[in-house]
Amino acid sequence: MATVSGLEGVVAGETEIGLVDGEKGYLVYRGYWAKELAISRSYEEVAYLLWNGHLPSSEELEMLKLEMAAARAMPEYLCRIVDLLPASVPMMLVLQSTVAALGEQGNATWPPTLRQAVRLTALLPSIIAYRYRRLKGLPIVEPLPELGHAANYLYMLNGQIPEEAHVQALSAYLILCMEHGMNASTFAGRVVLSTESDMCAAVCGAIGAMKGPLHGGAPSEVISMLADIGTKERAEPWIREVLDKGGKIMGFGHRIYKTKDPRAEALKIATEEMIGKDPSFDVAIHVEHTAIRLLEEYKPGRRLFTNVEFYAAAILQALELDPEIFTPTFTSGRIVGWTSHILEQAANNRIFRPQSIYTGPMPEGEF
Ligand SMILES: CC(C)(COP(=O)(O)OP(=O)(O)OC[C@H]1O[C@@H](n2cnc3c(N)ncnc32)[C@H](O)[C@@H]1OP(=O)(O)O)[C@@H](O)C(=O)NCCC(=O)NCCS
Known part of the structure; x- marks a missing residue:
């Protein structure tokens, strides 16, 4: 049995969610070119596609927008948890702590649900903006339900309705961050979920993997x-x-x-x-x-x-984003891919259990 460093080239599973072909320069989300989606569709439309396997009808899109807008408000206890964390706790660990704490809200079930995926995705920018403004000593900006996901993120960070070109640029960036095959954080999320754990625990695992500079490395x-x-x-x-x-x-x-x-x-x-x-x-x-x-x-x-x-x-x-929120912003895009993979894993689950080669000493004498 040979080990493969970093599992390079090892196929860990099948997926219908995304294709990355480095030789051809392909990035496909559920049968669509990601680069085309990024410049022609909204965050909500592409999230719907990744979660459900098809682009939404106008009614389906409207329903998703309403559901996401309704899930943006920070629960009171989550604000208190964020406020209790020392200023030195990095934003990615703030996200991990708050997502873990959300396990209380019916989010820690087996099997995980699409509704849980939508709620976590909708809430992530609110947590980032809340922590960001608190640390800067700025008043908290409540979400605006009439704004789309990307526009509302900029609004909650800066307290001003953003320009359309800025919204489109952020939206394109977030869409292109959503999915990238069996990367370390997506794999981590699938591994956690494969134990019949839950959506929050699996997303926490993925955030932990994304925190490292070799993965979520900032630009x-x-x-x-x-x-x-x-x-x-x-x-x-x-x-x-x-x-x-x-x-x-x-x-x-x-x-x-x-x-x-x-x-x-x-x-x-x-x-x-x-x-x-x-x-x-x-x-x-x-x-x-x-x-x-x-x-x-x-x-x-x-x-x-x-x-x-x-x-x-x-x-x-x-967009004048603070470098300290680059990786969290990337995360607020990638969470759509993670949650899609978590749902896909749950639908056809088998616990991940690779082997290792023991290279330590053996006990002396016969057993
Ligand atoms: C992304 C990256 C880590 C990929 O690394 P990798 O797959 O190990 O690349 P390789 O080691 O196969 O690179 C092949 C050769 O190109 C060189 N190379 C790769 N990226 C380079 C770069 N950005 N500048 C100069 N030389 C580079 C390597 O030194 C190597 O040279 P060698 O054959 O003489 O030893 C690497 O390209 C890099 O460090 N880029 C700059 C950092 C960056 O932009 N990171 C964000 C990635 S999304």
């Missing part, structure tokens, strides 16, 4: 890079200097995608809409072209292209 390093480069003229010498020293250019290359990351392409379109006229966008585009050319020169044949982090950085910066 903040791309932001520092673009700030450091500053002007088009500095791009080539700056990138050459990093590559000469054997360093990595942030926002390029991917473990799975060996062609253009489809999420980067869709985010580029969404970014263009939002900040297309901004000179900083011009610099970012120039950095992208220069980096791809120089990466081919320094690392020929490695097929290094722009990844999702590059344009995520551009969008999150233009």
